[in-house]
Amino acid sequence: MGCGGTTLFYPLLITLSVALITYNIIISSNTPLKQGFPSSSSSSSSIIDPVIELPRGGSRIRGNNERKRRLFHTAVTASDSVYNTWQCRVMYYWFKKIRASAGPGSEMGGFTRILHNGKPDQYMDEIPTFVAQPLPPGTDQGYVVLNRPWAFVQWLQQADIKEDYILMSEPDHLIVKPIPNLAKDGYGAAFPFFYIEPKKYEKVLRKYYPEERGPVTDIDPIGNSPVIVGKEALKKIAPTWMNVSLAMKKDPEADKAFGWVLEMYAYAVSSALHGVSNILHKDFMIQPPWDTEVGDKYIIHYTYGCDYDMKGKLTYGKVGEWRFDKRSYDSTPPPRNLTMPPPGVSQSVVTLVKMVNEATANIPNWGE
Numbered sequence: 583m584g585c586g587g588t589t590l591f592y593p594l595l596i597t598l599s600v601a602l603i604t605y606n607i608i609i610s611s612n613t614p615l616k617q618g619f620p621s622s623s624s625s626s627s628s629i630i631d632p633v634i635e636l637p638r639g640g641s642r643i644r645g646n647n648e649r650k651r652r653l654f655h656t657a658v659t660a661s662d663s664v665y666n667t668w669q670c671r672v673m674y675y676w677f678k679k680i681r682a683s684a685g686p687g688s689e690m691g692g693f694t695r696i697l698h699n700g701k702p703d704q705y706m707d708e709i710p711t712f713v714a715q716p717l718p719p720g721t722d723q724g725y726v727v728l729n730r731p732w733a734f735v736q737w738l739q740q741a742d743i744k745e746d747y748i749l750m751s752e753p754d755h756l757i758v759k760p761i762p763n764l765a766k767d768g769y770g771a772a773f774p775f776f777y778i779e780p781k782k783y784e785k786v787l788r789k790y791y792p793e794e795r796g797p798v799t800d801i802d803p804i805g806n807s808p809v810i811v812g813k814e815a816l817k818k819i820a821p822t823w824m825n826v827s828l829a830m831k832k833d834p835e836a837d838k839a840f841g842w843v844l845e846m847y848a849y850a851v852s853s854a855l856h857g858v859s860n861i862l863h864k865d866f867m868i869q870p871p872w873d874t875e876v877g878d879k880y881i882i883h884y885t886y887g888c889d890y891d892m893k894g895k896l897t898y899g900k901v902g903e904w905r906f907d908k909r910s911y912d913s914t915p916p917p918r919n920l921t922m923p924p925p926g927v928s929q930s931v932v933t934l935v936k937m938v939n940e941a942t943a944n945i946p947n948w949g950e
């Protein structure tokens with residue numbers, strides 16, 4: 583799935599907007615309930631029938647047996663770098679395997695890699711891919727993740743997405759267990775990050791989430807990923823997320839306060855601005871080496887390097903005699919059959935390396 587250049591984009595956008603407005607008029611005339619935004623002070627959510635709250639009348643279109651099945655589409659933004667690409671290949675291998683293992687009742691729907699380099703790469707046939715345009719040169723001020731919100735905006739406007747919900751995932755996520763649709767009653771579902779602290783940065787955040795909107799605690803301690811959220815809600819949040827990211831990046835105070843997690847704060851603020859609160863799921867994912875057991879979690883996020891001595895002791899901050907760090911593979915993919923960690927290393931890290939090895943052993947043309 584590709585897309586035209588920017589010359590096509592604006593006429594297309596206008597067409598789509600008109601179509602969407604028409605569609606909204608049609609559905610609002612026979613849909614008594616709004617599309618499921620909670621007011622942040624909502625206390626009545628427990629008495630709302632979740633089936634009626636399904637956006638876009640899904641329960642009427644599908645058969646009775648399927649009325650509770652709320653499919654979500656998994657989307658990963660990536661560049662065409664070697665580094666992002668091998669991670670996406672491994673990620674998609676596990677997505678497919680886990681979805682297949684989940685059986686027909688699973689809520690895991692389709693998958694898209696949103697490639698934000700503006701042109702197709704050689705993995706279009708291996709991984710379902712949507713090509714998005716990068717931000718105009720210079721806009722990201724060297725902070726490439728600002729391409730993420732813009733990529734989501736384009737994908738949501740241009741792609742034909744069948745599912746009513748979106749899981750925003752990342753290339754360094756490995757799905758270990760079938761993920762149910764954790765979003766509920768108009769709430770998103772998100773992983774809480776300990777280092778996202780809206781209360782601590784209240785002064786800066788008030789520029790973007792003014793007092794009259796509500797308490798600063800309306801801003802959840804989350805980033806955009808992993809998050810499962812209604813597609814219609816995300817269509818509203820994403821353009822704001824892009825605007826807020828760019829505005830924060832231009833604001834020296836915000837840029838200094840938030841650093842490399844700026845775009846996470848921007849998502850959290852934008853979600854709050856649109857009245858979308860999130861159910862916080864600590865069990866959404868684990869982050870080795872800090873989390874030592876996979877347990878019943880859904881995703882392994884391998885963002886941290888795993889360094890150990892040969893006795894299996896963590897030597898974090900110091901290159902270990904044994905190590906697995908995604909950053910070691912920024913210009914070539916990891917080879918097949920990585921050496922397993924020494925005895926004593928935690929189960930989460932062992933599982934991670936086994937999973938990478940299984941994927942690279944089975945993906946055709948690995949490392950060629």
Ligand SMILES: *[C@@H]1O[C@H](CO)[C@@H](O)[C@H](O)[C@H]1NC(C)=O
Nearest residue numbers: 818820821822823824825826
């Ligand atoms: C984004 O920012 C521009 C310029 O500040 C503004 O005109 C536009 O309405 C904003 N859009 C959204 C969705 O916030």
Ligand SMILES: *[C@@H]1O[C@H](CO)[C@@H](O)[C@H](O)[C@H]1NC(C)=O
Nearest residue numbers: 918919920921922923939943
């Ligand atoms: C993987 O490497 C180990 C040694 O680390 C070796 O014993 C094993 O045979 C290799 N497996 C494959 C499939 O190449």
